[in-house]
Amino acid sequence: MHPSLFLAALCLGIASAAPQLNQSLDDLWSQWKATHGKLYGMVEECRRAVWQKNMKMIMQHNREYLQGKHSFLMAMNGFGDMTNEEFRHMMIEESQKESGSLLWFLAVEKYIVTFIICFQGRCASGWAFSATGAIEGQIFRKYGKRVSLSVQNLLDCSQAEGNEGCNGGLMSNAFQYVRNNRGLDTEESYPYVARDGPCKYRPEYSAANVTAFQTIPRREEALLVAMKNMGSISAAIDASLDTFRFYKGGIYYDPKCSSEDLNHGVLVVGYGFQGKESDNQKYWFVKNSWGTDWGMGGYIKMARDRNNNCGIATRASFPIV
Numbered sequence: 001m002h003p004s005l006f007l008a009a010l011c012l013g014i015a016s017a018a019p020q021l022n023q024s025l026d027d028l029w030s031q032w033k034a035t036h037g038k039l040y041g042m043v044e045e046c047r048r049a050v051w052q053k054n055m056k057m058i059m060q061h062n063r064e065y066l067q068g069k070h071s072f073l074m075a076m077n078g079f080g081d082m083t084n085e086e087f088r089h090m091m092i093e094e095s096q097k098e099s100g101s102l103l104w105f106l107a108v109e110k111y112i113v114t115f116i117i118c119f120q121g122r123c124a125s126g127w128a129f130s131a132t133g134a135i136e137g138q139i140f141r142k143y144g145k146r147v148s149l150s151v152q153n154l155l156d157c158s159q160a161e162g163n164e165g166c167n168g169g170l171m172s173n174a175f176q177y178v179r180n181n182r183g184l185d186t187e188e189s190y191p192y193v194a195r196d197g198p199c200k201y202r203p204e205y206s207a208a209n210v211t212a213f214q215t216i217p218r219r220e221e222a223l224l225v226a227m228k229n230m231g232s233i234s235a236a237i238d239a240s241l242d243t244f245r246f247y248k249g250g251i252y253y254d255p256k257c258s259s260e261d262l263n264h265g266v267l268v269v270g271y272g273f274q275g276k277e278s279d280n281q282k283y284w285f286v287k288n289s290w291g292t293d294w295g296m297g298g299y300i301k302m303a304r305d306r307n308n309n310c311g312i313a314t315r316a317s318f319p320i321v
Ligand SMILES: *[C@@H]1O[C@H](CO)[C@@H](O)[C@H](O)[C@H]1NC(C)=O
Pocket: 022, 023, 024, 025, 059
């Protein structure tokens, strides 16, 4: 199908399911479009409907926050014109690609079309950011040297280890790649372009070696021990909920967040607590890769010792350099 026909069909589907446009939000919508440099043309109305639905959900959540029903705030951000389904295809991985081949095919079409028209430069590369962050941390711990490593190198070159570039991957496969490859280029020599391309690794620009990696037993106590001994740790989480997409501050906890359905890679860089530790206000301090507009300057506090919420301890690992 021609891309513009497909998008028109997609927009009809969204708009018919969406509420009437609320004129009291017109100014906010204009501001938001200007802030994020959005130009839509014929698809503006359906994007507005999606944005408005998200905006209302965020306002409702924050009203409930003020009533003490949640431990964290949400805020509108640059992901506000996407449905949850679109966001999942754009920024996070499919955890169950094999389920339903026809649905999957449609999802891919939708992904490509939306990607080209509205959201160029988006890529499910959390796993690669998590892996480079963990390797950089271990190099600093061991050699006292700060290096910035190439995310794109991992996206383009670790297919043989089982990764799929912008479609997703595992941090452990990335560590394995660096080990097999006997090197990983610097960010400066191999910059991030957020789309798949041919492997352009050049050994003369390598700044890292990995000799092995360790996976951590799937318990939050084990994650804490590993952090105390090793510093930053790579973790896979469920990042698919709207509460996570629009997180702004406070301690993130959502009972709907899965401990098994993991779809995004992050870097756990610290831990702490607010108030009294006994109040269950403990958190993991986590670095995400969705830019500094998201969350607390790009970081999130995620609930700690609350039943492995979002699977933070389910598949955690670190490299040995
Ligand atoms: C429009 O949105 C405002 C702000 O959320 C709300 O107070 C108002 O009730 C809404 N109006 C309609 C018709 O939905």
